[in-house]
Amino acid sequence: MKLSMGPQHPVTSHFRFILDVDGDAVLNFEWDVGYTHRGIEKMAENRIYIQNIPVVERINSYCDAIGTTLGYVEVVEELTGIEIPERAKYLRVIAAELNRIASHLYAVSLVGISAGFETMLMWTINDRELILDLLVKLSGQRITYTYPTIGGVRWDMPDGFKEDALKRLDYLEKRLEDYYKMMAWNRTFQMRFKNVGILKPSDAVKLGIVGPNLRASGVKADVRKDEPYEVYDRFDFEVPTGKNGDSFDRASMRLKEIEQSIVILRQALKDIPKGPIKGSPKGSKIPPTAPRGEAYSRVESARGEFGYYLVSDGKSKPYRLKISTPSFRNLPALPHLCRNVPLGDIPVIFITFDYIPLDVDR
Template identity: 45%
Template sequence: MSEKVYNIDDLQNINVEGEKYIILQIGPSHPGSGHMRLKVWLDGDIIVKVDPDIGFVHRTSEWLSERREWIKAVPIVERIMLPDTVHANLAYVLTVEKLLGIEPPPRAQYLRSLVAEINRITSHLYGIGIFGIFLGSSTVYMWAFGDREPFIDLMEMLTGARITTSYIIPGGVRWDLPNGFKERAETVLQYMERRLKDYEDIWVKNPVVQARTINVGTLKKEDAIRLGVVGPNLRASGVYYDTRKHHPYAAYSNLDFEVPTMKNGDSYDRLLIRVEEIKQSIKLIRQILKDIPEGKIIADQIYNQLNPVMKKNYEEKKRVMFPAFMIHMRPPAGEASAKVEAGRGEIFFYIKSTGDKYPYRFRWVTPSFRNLPYFTHVTVGHRLADLPTIYGSIDYFPPEADR
């Protein structure tokens, strides 16, 4: 045990050279949600410094995408953000649409929001489940992963794939709403609302969970702004910022929803905010299914490129097949950037085109990468036993951070 009393602010720029600390290597083989290494300097069991060493699952997505046709980047970005595929797909397509100057029709906008909200719920359930296993509760881990299934089945019903949907393409979406989707969705939503009450009883309001998370890993509002963290973690620290409100995309400017925020910014608030956001997403899905307008699901510019067989397919099955335009797409020279609120936070895309077959510069930043300061600034001063709590509560996903 350490006898020294540490002040968190003093630890931010501590010099560990020449001091006698224990160095503990956590990882690189799967310490939590993926491969990464945390190098921890310890005095007794107090953490004095953490150096996150990432890159063990770096998959060179930027390099690969700069050497392929534009449309082929969609599967690449999806596979980087596996629990959050729709948002990665959507963010990339929004950037390409800005370059092409295409605006999708209203029905496609609503369908995009619909599939994004379903994906947000699965992403949050994934995060809650991983947080459960970090705190040693395999019950909530099994529950959350099990309850993720009905929503994944909904995505499969709509898009034909469970996880890597590739549903959103420049100009619109690939499938229309299938028959019976609204009824099925309503059943799933009612089931989830019932289950949320169970979660509150056994997990969220559990005294053991509260004892381990309240006042652990607190990030104050000013620090959250200064360090530029994103997503539910940012809102748990009390910052009112949501890309859906402040950079409206898809149908969000027509939809009515709240952005929940918390006050303390500790691990418990980061759990609560995910539960609140699931409730908001349920509300949004109901609203989308009620308000969704009739009409085309693909922009006219793309529709005109379809050949007669594809057009027949579109009229009969409401299915958009890829016209040859997609592979020969050459967006005009220029640069564009787009932001999307994914389950874990904001995805940022910056793409530069020279009017060529491939993107000239393909840059994207994922939410987990921007949540890295949690390791260096928030864990210090805590005991080693609190490190899993903080890691679990920020919903960090190494493959997403490494890209």
Template identity: 40%
Template sequence: MATKQTTHYEAPDNAARAVQAVADHQAEADDMLGEKMVLNMGPSHPATHGVLRLILELDGEVISKATPDVGFLHRGDEKIAENMQYNQFVPYTDRLDYLAPLANNVAYACAVEKLMGWELPERGQAVRVIACELARISSHMLGVGVCAMDVGAMTVFLYTFNEREKIYNLCEQLTGARFTTSYTRIGGQTRDLPDGFIEQLTTFLDECEPLVEEVATLLDKNKIFMNRMCDIGHISKEDAISYGLTGPNLRASGVARDLRKDNPYLGYEQYDFDVPIADEGDCYARYQIRLEEIRQSIRILRQAIVSLPDGPINIIDPKSTLPEKERVLMSMEELIHHFIVTTQGIDAPKGEVYFGHENPKGELGFYIHSKGGGVPHRLKIRSPSFINLSICPELLKGTMVSDVPAILGSLDFVMGECDR
């Protein structure tokens, strides 16, 4: 017996369709009434700390999308390095993080010396430590001062900028230049510490310590400063690691990574200092980390002064280092030797090396691929500012426009290094 089959179907849910239609209509109305605005912040703007352009998509005063546009300062430093001798590239490193040129000089020289298999005498290493920690104090003084000024604390900027000028006076004595120092050479430095330098350095440290505490007094419990910085620009530990952040920005998110401790160089393992970390990961934490790092740098410098050894500051390698100027002027053989080293450069072996240096902004790394001779076949620079800025699209999304200066100031980047 045949059975009658019936077709089953679901009746349309008119109520659900009506709700969806209302939602679609409301969304369309919202788009018509509240269109998002695209705002360019920079590339010439005080809050961008250089030629950084931020393309901000705004929903009212809330940022719905942020796109950093970098490259306005791009000079092709890496390609320049591949067309000149190793020592000739030293002045170009000044122009990377131009707020800490001494640290850049040391980082590059250490990378090439790693390729050569050289190790500086103890005094040469101590002199470089002094140079690096002075650069760290100088950079952090400006970073803290400018960040404070961005959120309205003008007095702090004047204090920190004055201390930075004192460091420039020391740099002028040490290197002959205040800003673009070009202090190192592959295998050492251009000159030893001048007479009276240690005494003036000690005087500076004695004056700098109470000023750091004065800055902390002005800012740490300042209600306006805390409202602008606390719980703003939060970076979680996981995000900091996944984006490759380094330096104070990483340590402010709870990651205790410092190359001076984790991968010691220049005898840093002999110095007693702490690596400050914070767990909050906000703008206020990044400010506090930098202020504490100034204290630790002062601590390192005092130890370097006390334990400063005697002896040479440069390696002894007649085939690769320049003879003393007095001997060049008095001896034909020394003049010929000077000419050969100057024109042909050092004879580097074949190989590949990478050296990471704990710069004020983070890990400044140099990768060198050598095929022998006095010119690198390839040279790549890991600039911490470029890496640190990569988190901006994630970090700025959902914040207010007024929070942008505080966030950018707390990241403390420099565009010369970012663009290279």
């Protein structure tokens, strides 16, 4: 029986899966994406560089907006050669890590609901709000921050932000233990997630998987370590890896990464220097015209590696902006894992990869 799962379905959001179902077994799996295509790459060609920041933010607006925009401003800075002040680099790291925590909490909440575990959904979404409050203080927005800008960041930290952030991180660290218990002590949770959708390291590399999903398979690859951008080389943190590469590893990988993000945030909040937050002392109002040439930048967003390739013909607008998004690069894993599995495993495997349809289609 052909079963068309989505794009109107409680779990697939804007994806459509075409399943060959025999009773409760899935024999064949195909994905059909493109329901949220907005042509952001083409839109970017019609706007000046600074106008493009909110545009590319819409690639991944409700989860990891900072990680998305950071890649874009970096590629523009690389092309134009703008130096950014130290404080702005630290602020970018703080914002990016806070947003990574928020995004991972969101991912963990969806992991819970993929097997009908509503308590996990509610608890994590509740705690995500604490982090969003911090980001509101930093940037004035809950989800679409437009915080990094070309040549620095838009706003400085408000008074009392540091103490508030440290307090909330302490609380979150305590709550992380509860989440670990929810996963590791709950036998039913383990029955549903352990040994489901095992992605071997060799297969993961071959399929081009990126981000936490790749690390859950046991491959140590993180742009923050391998090719440090901003000031990530100054912080002492680990890159956690999983053992089996199953859905349980992918789910708990998010919690481990939140732990490391807290470690980074504490160091960043401690070390942050004083100084300006934007490149030009007066605050540049004129968008830069990039010189003729091309540049590439990659950042580790919450879902994995974001790549931006920018070609400029010397005018005020980009000639071409090619974006490679992590969710799209993780997509080949689904047909690889979702054949000959029970129907009940489809949402579990799908959700633990933490796809964002907006991210896949751009």
